[in-house]
Amino acid sequence: MSKTDILLEINHLSTSFRIKDDYFAAVDDVTLTLRKNEVLAIVGESGCGKSTLATSIVGLHNTENTKVDGEINYNNQNLVQMTDEQFNNVRGAEIGFIFQDPLSALNPLMRIEQQIEESLIYHTKLNKEERNKRVIELLQQVGIPNPERTAKQFPHQLSGGMRQRVMIAIALSCKPAVIIADEPTTALDVTIQAQILDLLKALQSETGAGIILITHDLGVVAEVADRVAVMYAGQVIEEAPVNELFTNPKHPYTRSLLNSIPQMNTEGQKLNVIHGIVPSLKNLPRTGCRFASRIPWMPQDIHEASPSMHEVAPDHFVRCTCWQRFHFEEESDVV
Amino acid sequence: MSFMEITNLCVHYPIRGGFFNTVVDNVYAVDGVSMSFEKGKTYGLVGESGCGKSTTGKAIIGLEKVTAGSITYEGKDVTNERRKRGSSYNRDVQMIFQDSHSSMNPRKRVIDIIAEPIRNFTTMTPDEENRRVNELLAIVGMPEDAKYKYPHQFSGGQRQRLGIARAVACKPKLIIADEPVSALDLSVQAQVLNFMQDIQDEYGLSYLFISHDLGVVKHMCDDIAIMYRGRFVERGTSKDIYTNPQHIYTHRLLSAIPNIEPATRKERREERLRVEQLYREQQHKFYDKDGKVYPIRPLTETHYVAMLPTGEGE
Incomplete structure (x- = not known):
């Protein structure tokens, strides 16, 4: 460009x-x-x-x-x-x-x-x-x-x-x-x-x-x-060309969202639910990864102290490093 | 076996005018709709x-006057007795509204809102009632102290869950859900839909799920009816509708749903334009000269479509 x-x-x-x-x-x-x-x-x-x-x-x-x-x-x-x-x-x-x-x-x-x-x-x-x-x-x-x-x-x-x-x-x-x-x-x-x-x-x-x-x-x-920016709690947390975002989503929030869409082929299955609620403007965590509280089963040390955008593929940016080890909640994660 | 049957349901609104304010015409809001409900199934509209x-949903529960047709519930004709106090129909058919905010009295606490059907239809002591409300809150995943709060203190998704708790309070047989998730965000919508399925499994409820979102309907429903101008254009199991749609209107709706596969969007756009073209060309085949849909007729055992038999009307 x-x-x-x-x-x-x-x-x-x-x-x-x-x-x-x-x-x-x-x-x-x-x-x-x-x-x-x-x-x-x-x-x-x-x-x-x-x-x-x-x-x-x-x-x-x-x-x-x-x-x-x-x-x-x-x-x-x-x-x-x-x-x-x-x-x-x-x-x-x-x-x-x-x-x-x-x-x-x-x-x-x-x-x-x-x-x-x-x-x-x-x-x-x-x-x-x-x-x-x-x-x-x-x-x-x-x-x-x-x-x-x-x-x-x-x-x-x-x-x-x-x-x-x-x-x-x-x-x-x-x-x-x-x-x-x-x-x-x-x-x-x-x-x-x-x-x-x-x-x-x-x-x-x-x-x-x-x-x-x-x-x-x-x-x-x-x-x-053509290009998509995903926002969460006031920040852009992922930015990528459209094909890339839908085929290869990285950030836990993007992946959770895509997983909660009732699709033509999800009959009978449980939809993915994101834990907790979007924090209100006054209660926003101003430091650390803002999505951390929504994925409580993941250990805290996977997040960056002050998350910034990283380029993971050409033109594909993701905030924080938590995506690298993120997995969806499993039975064993339930406390 | 179906426990409830609707035959040829009509709701017409008169249009008055002229010199003596006589009825000059009618708005055919619902014009001859037939359905039957079986236990534990979800019906999409x-x-x-x-x-x-x-x-249609409001007419079934009794919030609209029925012009013609009948509703049979457990073998009894209840068309004109739907809202009578003490009738079991009144207790067994409940509703979840689209806008949770306006469907709850802002001056009542949650405990009074949820306990209202219990107070109306059962004789429970305050103690039992309290226990039942706790139970209901647990079912929809809300903490017990929510009881003493007011509706405005909850978020949209939480309020919608309270609406569900109120609807299931008297263990109904049919719940009419009028766009229950249209106003909610994706992740919250997933939560509410999951709750609705859990409750269905637990109580063996039936749902009449009214929605304009074909993705949600496909996810939730066993049977689907597509409606246009007060009539059904096509009815069948969700497999019938999604894999073998017959009516051009169904085609048109299905092709307009956005899909989350950006790679194929060009093909889908062309398909959509092709269907749109067909829709304009084949009007006469699917609609009569007043633009009305033809009477619905069976194609297979489960699949009904509003078309003339092949060979006619061409």
Whole structure:
């Protein structure tokens, strides 16, 4: 990979929320890169910080009780240092954002065409006529059958899949180089989900944009991603190309997760259960391997004192060393 | 032998309008569904949102009015007596709800929530009741001191387990589980599904498992019914459905499930597009002119499909 392909570089990013007088890091020291024409999936369970990471990239946090450290380099600018005014020129124009729930992200009192037009008015110098043309063009692009009519409708008149398409049209309106999709298909049926994922892929091959796809669904990841970062308790614990991750997972957490998916061939078998619960933000262990408490049958000395990412294969990174000796719980481990 | 039978169950909602607010049309939420339940088996009900699967579950337990059809329980017709106090049907059919948060009274403690069915249907002394609640908590793997907490003090997975404890409190025969794991994370989902299987083995329960997740349904169910617009399009053992699907709608659903094998995703995408194409082309073969599914007819002993016999309608 040449250096010029890199679109977005996240270096040691930490996002902390204030609880009373202390700051707690929900995203802790995350380093990731996004390249052109690539789908980077970020997977994890609820509370692992994946959405916080996404909103940090576009600066949607309330500055009064959040602290963002580290740097996000886009186009030789550091997004973390930007003022709100500077950010407004990047957000929406160069970084598009697709929200999870289109019904609450769309304004119920505005027609679809107005909502798409909004970012065109802000970011481009098109006149009214050109804007209208572009709106219709966008709606066509995202596969809405009757764009002229849909443009005049309100969000509640559309089905869930159609609304999500409108969200995508808004995100695409200014031809962004980076698209961040936060659980874009979670609220949709499988058949619609397949259509939306196909659409994202097709649009990407047209524009060459980089997509950060945030999801909890490993099936979706296997379907569209090129590279995957698995997050646990605010940290990236494994990062690998998609084929590598599914055929050769290393970190105990990734392996446990893959083992707990009810699959077509797991009938009658017990699913794997991960011990304990995800620790809350306040009770996160800040030193040592954060997954240690979930695999109590493994001896403590297999973990690193301060786990860091190790390259175990080309482009495949794993945090901590506990994966080397990890095995699933056996009868003999039960105390 | 089946202990419960549903024949031609219909739930229609009237649409009122016009000058005198008369009934102008109906929404056919559930339109002629038949099932029978055997002891210790799990029945899956699958479909996309709005297909009537939850309404079917609610109609069976008595939370929806049945427009037509009958429910026979242990030889007795209970269609209109489902919610009567003291009827054994009421005790023997229980439900697990999708959203554990809104299905529990936030002002009651766990002990009162779990003991509610016990108080309703049995005569236990407070002491016995207490012991039973402890037993139930142990079954779902919760500590005894959880009794004196309130629902909001638990995580989603724990609350769902409390919901299961409440459902099994009176040793029911059938539990209707309406999307019990849809709101849960993967590892927690695995935990809840395992508990449901353990409890089934212990009590010989039957489940009606309502879900849109075909992977979960395949994992859990012996028999599966696929629903579309209030009707079954295909019904059979899970082997029938997954290895020999007949209806184009079943094909379409199966091909849309994401699989965790990234290596074959290209082929699967092509397959999906091919099925999608077929789905558009063969509408007339599988749906009548109003877009409704044909009546279901047997293909083999266990496998039913809603198609015209070959040769007709082409």
